[in-house]
Amino acid sequence: MPKWFQPATLLCGAMFAISPFVIANAPYESTMGLVQKVFYYHMPSAWLFLTASVVCGIASARFLATGNPRHDRTALAAAEMAVLFGLLTLVTGPLWARKAWGTWWVWDARITSSLVGWMIAWAYLILRQYGGPGSEKLAAGLALFGMANVPFIYVSVNYWRTIHPATTVVPKLPFSMGFPLLFCLAAFYLLMFLLMKLRTRVAEQQARLDAIYLSLDEQA
Amino acid sequence: MRNLIRTIAVVFALTMQVSPLAAQTQPKQQEEFTPVDQLPPQEQLPAAPLLVGAYAFVLLMLFGYLVMVSRRLSAIQSEVTRLDADLKRAGKG
Numbered sequence: 001m002p003k004w005f006q007p008a009t010l011l012c013g014a015m016f017a018i019s020p021f022v023i024a025n026a027p028y029e030s031t032m033g034l035v036q037k038v039f040y041y042h043m044p045s046a047w048l049f050l051t052a053s054v055v056c057g058i059a060s061a062r063f064l065a066t067g068n069p070r071h072d073r074t075a076l077a078a079a080e081m082a083v084l085f086g087l088l089t090l091v092t093g094p095l096w097a098r099k100a101w102g103t104w105w106v107w108d109a110r111i112t113s114s115l116v117g118w119m120i121a122w123a124y125l126i127l128r129q130y131g132g133p134g135s136e137k138l139a140a141g142l143a144l145f146g147m148a149n150v151p152f153i154y155v156s157v158n159y160w161r162t163i164h165p166a167t168t169v170v171p172k173l174p175f176s177m178g179f180p181l182l183f184c185l186a187a188f189y190l191l192m193f194l195l196m197k198l199r200t201r202v203a204e205q206q207a208r209l210d211a212i213y214l215s216l217d218e219q220a
Numbered sequence: 221m222r223n224l225i226r227t228i229a230v231v232f233a234l235t236m237q238v239s240p241l242a243a244q245t246q247p248k249q250q251e252e253f254t255p256v257d258q259l260p261p262q263e264q265l266p267a268a269p270l271l272v273g274a275y276a277f278v279l280l281m282l283f284g285y286l287v288m289v290s291r292r293l294s295a296i297q298s299e300v301t302r303l304d305a306d307l308k309r310a311g312k313g
Contacts (some may be wrong), residue, residue: 016282022276035267038274045278082286092274099267191282198289205296212303219310 057147
């Protein structure tokens with residue numbers, strides 16, 4: 001791993017350790033009270049889920065265009081990130097909604113399209129795992145659909161009737177709420193970057209291992 | 221025999237005194253159900269377990285994933301090192 005990886009990991013760990021104190025100092029929201037503080041982990045998870053889906057889609061498009069396995073490895077790592085952060089979003093959201101809305105789940109456009117996006121990321125990984133030779137190109141095609149779903153997820157709250165907060169909430173946040181959000185967002189993005197690096201490294205080493213086994217077969 | 225009768229009389233007298241107290245602690249019998257829009261504050265779902273649950277889930281999942289990927293990486297790297305050494309040894313031999 002590169003030299004900067006360890007200090008960056010320590011910085012990320014420190015940011016996550018500090019984040020509960022930053023969040024505890026944020027004011028309560030007037031209508032939802034204490035439970036609204038789920039927002040400071042829920043929203044970064046959701047943004048990372050969308051970012052990972054876009055990264056997966058772009059890397060897949062570049063892999064389909066160039067055939068370079070480096071892009072394929074990036075897409076695979078990003079798909080895992082989309083599954084991980086999508087899961088965090090889809091679990092923390094209902095925990096917040098149970099108190100704020102009185103229900104665990106509503107089939108509105110935002111939540112349903114997020115669930116669809118998460119299932120596309122799962123489908124990508126399942127296809128990669130069990131699809132056999134050539135499945136990486138099929139999976140790359142699937143990733144393009146996952147990426148196409150992202151703008152729909154983002155704007156859905158502005159066009160369809162829902163009780164999910166609108167996208168205008170974040171730009172209108174006062175500094176006392178905006179700073180904890182930005183802090184958590186920075187910690188989550190740094191974590192995703194480090195996890196992507198680590199996961200890409202696993203894929204590189206796996207490719208190297210496969211090449212060694214291939215050369216052993218040829219020697220035998 | 222006289223003691224037994226006296227004991228029964230005392231127990232009976234005590235029971236008669238306790239029973240109105242027991243009747244006082246019992247909730248009033250409901251004759252109809254009255255709907256309300258809002259739960260009283262002591263009945264409402266507390267936010268803290270949901271909040272703590274959300275944060276704990278996020279941190280546990282992230283840590284679990286980090287451990288899983290690190291273990292995969294170290295397993296693959298050790299296998300690569302072993303096979304590289306085997307290949308070099310076979311080349312020399």
